[in-house]
Amino acid sequence: MIVIDPTSHTPPFEQLRAQYVAAIASGELPPGSRLPTVRRLAGDLGVAPGTVARAYRELEASGLIETRGRHGTFVSVDENAALGQIQRAAAAFAEQVRGLRVDTDQALAAVSAALRSTGADQTHT
Structure with a gap:
């Protein structure tokens, strides 16, 4: 479960990114898992959509997740x-x-x- 600590000195987008990296590495989020939409996750976490979008962009740039247009965002099936x-x-x-x-x-x-x-x-x- 993703949790953002508003008292942390770590920016919220980095907290989110790091938690997804850990969940993917541990297998908690296996390849092919669908991630929540930017708006839904932002609402659930009480953060701005831009915060989630930035974390998703960084995860995608590192190859850990992939966006498939209107189909959504998924954990990359490329385990390497x-x-x-x-x-x-x-x-x-x-x-x-x-x-x-x-x-x-x-x-x-x-x-x-x-x-x-x-x-x-x-x-x-």
Whole structure:
């Protein structure tokens, strides 16, 4: 269940996006699951439709959901979409590291520290 914490310092669209990412990753929302319309979810959560629309746009850009016109918005059936995005980001990061002539161990330590500081690796601790 998606819940927006109005007292959080995290913007509502990011709270929504992160909760959908977690629900998709955990299998709570399996591929092909239909998501609520922007207006319905905004009304249910008490947020502006633009907030939901932004979260949906970011999820779609990352390949986790897809909009099928008037048919609605669904969890992507491409289960490797997130992995593909991570691989592209890693390749870009590796290229940047090489360009900066940073030691591989230092680069990996920086990534590890960044993941810990954002809580991104909490599912693997």
